[in-house]
Amino acid sequence: MHMEDIILENGIKVPKIGLGMWDAYGDEASEAVSTALKLGYRRVDTAMFYKNEPEVGRGIRMSGIPREEIFVSTKIWFTDMEVDKVRTTFEKSLDNLQLDYIDMYMLHWPMGDVAGSWTVLEELYEEGKVKSIGVCNFQKHHMEALLKTAKIKPMINQIESHPTFSQNDLVCYCQEQGIQPEAWSPLGRGDDLNHPVIREIAQRYGKTTAQIILRWHMQRGMTAIPKSVKEHRMIENASIFDFRLTDDEMEVILAQETGIPRGGYRDGYTWE
Ligand code: NDP
DSSP states (O other), rough: OOEEEETTTTSSSEEEEEOTTOOOOOOHHHHHHHHHHHOOOEEEEGGGGGOOOOHHHHHHHHHHHGGGOOOOOOOEOOOOOOOHHHHHHHHHHHHTTHHHHHHHHESEEEEEEEEHHHHHHHHHHTSSSBSSSEEOOOOOHHHHHHHHHOOOHHHHHHEOOOBBBBHHHHHHHHHHOOOOOEEEETTGGGGGGOOOOHHHHHHHHHHHHHHHHHHHHTTTTOOOOOOOOOHHHHHHHOOSSOOOHHHHHHHHHHTOOOOOOOSOOOOOOOOO
């Protein structure tokens, strides 16, 4: 499997496509992680909130792939985002995953004590317990508020993004700031796969609609973490580096914006 990487601001390499792990549990989750890694995936995304860190960790061990070749991200839920709770919550994630470091530790939502929690992530980064630190679901104003107090800029902002809800202005803002934008629900949780405009482009290339959407994310300069527990879909979702959409096709897909999010979306919160 041919997989491309991007380099974060701090020089850390991240595969452009990773395996999302929300809503996968038990043996199915472990098997999915192990299968993906054996296929050539080198990025796995989980969160304490997903209640599958132990299974993800087990899948990593089952794969037999050396730990240092794998980029693992997990996240702290907002109810644990208090200065005194962040470190113990992080240690719990390490214990769940049975790992001694995390590649990317993220604030899951811009809620709770964001500025205070970020200082603890900075400490964990400086101590080498996490190789990079990031945020999720930050709108521009959340990022501007955090950047007023942060010593270290988030390296990734993981946001909902797919053709019918692209958050394109936010993607461009992150890129201007040197913060890697990453698409969660990159396929619209499956809902964008039957979009007629995308179906038409897929036919043109002899590709699936998932491949067209993921290729579109790649050409926007994003990383993406499509979730699948099915081997054939994992292969399909990563087989997107052998063709190129035209500028017109990129624009046409972007024009399918509806402004309607598929998953959770909270704006307006600020801790300034
Ligand atoms: P996705 O857009 O990745 O869609 C996943 C759904 O699409 C699943 O039902 C999957 O089913 C199906 N699917 C995957 N590939 C294909 C394919 N090629 N053809 C047809 N169907 C397909 O949605 P998610 O919401 O799971 O987002 C991806 C990841 O993003 C999450 O798993 C999680 O890691 C992360 N995330 C982060 C959030 C945050 O707040 N930071 C919020 C939400 C998600 P099946 O498994 O049966 O193949």
